[in-house]
Amino acid sequence: MGGGGMLDVLDSISLDWSDVEKTHVITNELVHELASDRETLRYLLETIPERGLLEKCETHRLLDKLVIYDALERGFRIRLHFSTNDHLDRPHDHRFSFSSLILAGAYQHVRHRPTGRIDNSIAPAVQEDHQAVDTGIRVEPHFATIEEAGSFYTLHHTVIHTTVTTDNTVSLFIRGPAEKERSLITDRATGRLWWRYGETDEAPGRRLKVAMTPAHYALLKRKARSLQVV
Numbered sequence: 001m002g003g004g005g006m007l008d009v010l011d012s013i014s015l016d017w018s019d020v021e022k023t024h025v026i027t028n029e030l031v032h033e034l035a036s037d038r039e040t041l042r043y044l045l046e047t048i049p050e051r052g053l054l055e056k057c058e059t060h061r062l063l064d065k066l067v068i069y070d071a072l073e074r075g076f077r078i079r080l081h082f083s084t085n086d087h088l089d090r091p092h093d094h095r096f097s098f099s100s101l102i103l104a105g106a107y108q109h110v111r112h113r114p115t116g117r118i119d120n121s122i123a124p125a126v127q128e129d130h131q132a133v134d135t136g137i138r139v140e141p142h143f144a145t146i147e148e149a150g151s152f153y154t155l156h157h158t159v160i161h162t163t164v165t166t167d168n169t170v171s172l173f174i175r176g177p178a179e180k181e182r183s184l185i186t187d188r189a190t191g192r193l194w195w196r197y198g199e200t201d202e203a204p205g206r207r208l209k210v211a212m213t214p215a216h217y218a219l220l221k222r223k224a225r226s227l228q229v230v
Contacts (some may be wrong), residue, residue: 017176027099059178083165105169
């Protein structure tokens with residue numbers, strides 16, 4: 001990437017996720033360079049509120065998401081992901097394609113295939129905190145890897161996968177713009193299915209539920225320093 005510092009690089013690039021293989025190569029170099037530039041990564045983490053990004057950060061049962069750089073108008077947003085102590089097998093897809101670099105910890109990464117066709121007609125648009133729908137469709141694992149610190153991969157938004165993390169797993173995550181309005185989440189044991197929406201389409205109650213507090217943000221900053229990822 002070179003020249004002018006990491007922030008200049010981030011401020012100058014655009015990404016086109018329509019060519020996922022090409023974007024994989026670019027994001028591989030980009031996130032490795034950012035991960036190795038601890039000063040810039042620390043700056044991006046510690047100035048989230050000042051840059052108006054805390055309102056985009058989220059707390060979930062399985063994962064905390066810190067938005068450290070937002071340039072979706074140029075094709076990407078960068079987040080730090082922190083695993084929680086809950087480790088569930090919950091296959092899902094994403095509204096966007098993304099790349100991820102594991103900075104600390106590890107997880108089992110499993111790709112899945114559905115046993116039937118999943119489309120908009122099979123279930124109402126329910127959200128995670130409402131009753132899920134048993135569609136009769138199941139997802140079955142077909143490829144598994146162990147992702148450890150230093151592992152990097154890119155995933156297309158159509159892929160159904162699950163990550164069963166270990167404690168204190170942290171990843172540097174770079175996503176593209178949304179390519180569909182909602183993503184699929186399943187409970188593999190029961191076959192129940194529900195949908196998750198982006199921030200602009202979520203119900204107000206859901207938005208409040210996942211909003212990150214300043215206190216939790218401060219905790220994650222301390223955790224990042226203790227795990228030596230910044």
